[in-house]
Each structure stands twice: as C-alpha cells, then as structure tokens.
Amino acid sequence: MPLAGCGLQPLYAGGGSGVVARDIGAVAVSPIGGKAGYLVRNAVIDRLGAAGQSTARWRLDVRLDEKLTGMIVQPDNSVSRERSVMRARYQLVDLSSGAILLDTTADADAGIDVVSSEYAVIAAEQTAQENLAKDVANQIVIRVATRLRQLEAAGHRP
Template sequence: MKRLAALLALALPLGGCGLQPLYTAGGSGPVANLLGQVEVAPIEGKSGWLVANALRDRFGEGGAASTAHYRLDVKLDDKIVGLAVRSDNSVTRERRTLRARYQLVALDTGTVVLDATAGSDAGIDVVTSEYATIAAESTALERLSEIVADQIVARVALYARNETPRK
C-alpha cells in the first residue's frame, strides 16, 4: 500500500510538467504537414550536397515544386583546424566544424519566417597514413551533416508547432 501511495505521489507532478508531443497526430498532423511543404534550396559544395540530401530525407516526400509552401535557404561554413602540434610542427589532431545559417522563407509572401543557426564539430586523429586521415575527415563531414540536418529539422518542427492554431 505504501509503494502504491509513493508511486501515485511521484506520478501526479508529471501531468503538469508542460511536455507536449511534437508530432501530434503522427504523419497527418500539422507539424508533419508543414515539414512536407518545405523545399530545400541547393547548397554549395560537398558539405552542402550532404546536408541538402539529409534535409530532403527528413522532410519526406514534400518539397516538390507543386506542393512547396516554404523554401529553406542554407549557408554552410565548413572548417578544419589543427589542434595538437608536435615539436616538428606536424599536426596530430584536427577539429572539423560545420556551421549552418538557415532561413525558412514563406513562398507566397517571400517573408523570412525563421532565421536561425545550427552546428556541430568533431575531433579527428591525424595519422601517418594520408589516406586514413582523409577518410576520417570525410566520415566526420558525413556525420556532421546528419547532425546539422537533424538540428535544422527539429527547429523547423518547433516553428510549425508554434505556428499551428491550438484547439
């Protein structure tokens, strides 16, 4: 009986915690509906190609010219900086940083409805094999592209939830 009372006492505050599901009504809800209406504008470079493809994957079937109501413009900054340097001035560790500034534009009015940034970084060991180092840099870029795309989609989804009329 004491355990039941303790469980009830712990469960009561959870109802008022303020957490709400983002994708209410699943694929037919307002957030998923808006995400399906986003067209991703072309982004320059290899990192741009990776981020654009990751965004298109996450936005789903939307983004076709006939269904798009929004355009996502993204500008990327991709940098690799040497961190650890030996006494012979050779780099042993690098940091790859991928930053994105993005704007969600309503196509009917041309108004920027969301202007934000996203970014992440990764550490890379520089080894004696140049091939291995280049492969590690490429893998880091692929991973960072996925992370940045996830951040962008999450922020656009929050915008969609906040802009959807509540019942």
C-alpha cells in the same frame, strides 16, 4: 504529474496526419553549394520527407561554412589532431509573403586523429564531414518543425 496537465505535447502529435507531419512536407530546400552542401541538403530532405510530396509553402535557404584546423601541433610542427567544424546559417521563408519565419544557425564539430596513413586521415575527414552534415541537418529539421508547430498554434497559416 501527467504530461496533459502541464500542456506539453509531442512535436509530432497526430503521427503522419498531424500538423507537423503535414506541414513539414511542404518545405522546399534550396540548393546548397559544395559536397558538404549536397550532404546537408539531402539529409534535410530525407528528414523532412519533402521529396515531392506536396506543393511547397515554405523555402529553406541554407548557407554553409566548414573549417578544418589543426588542434594539437607536435614539436616538429606536425599536426596530430584536427578539428572539423560545420556551421549552417538558415532561413525559413514563407513563399506566399516572402516573410522570414526563422533565421538561425546550427553547428557541429568533430575531432579527427591525424595518423601516419594519409588514406586513413582522408577517410576520417570524409566520415567526419558526413557525420557533421547529418548532425546539422537534424538540428535544422527540429528547429523548422518546432517553428511550424508554433505558427500553427498561433493561428498563422499561409
């Protein structure tokens, strides 16, 4: 069955001049505290293409929570595997009305092997944090783009 027959349209239909590409550049991302916040915010901005392209019509507010816990504890009480979890609660706010257009969460987790080299463990934790930030940012941008597309289809324009 052809896609046109089912009503399915690509999110980025129209390419660079399409609705989503046009609107997504008008999302301002509020500062997010901490190193992980810095990583998530920059990844979101990169994916939005919002680096000063147009006047903001929406604001994205993100609250980030990170947790690093020991998953596997050995008989000598040492940890041999950690779990790193990053969770973002975010809201898309219409700047003209103050209405919250999207209020949801994104999360990602990674397992980290704890080895005898402290440097290797620190490097693995940092790499996990960077990867989780990218993962969370991707989820946020997809949801924001989808919501902007839904608003456009419903005729809700600021």
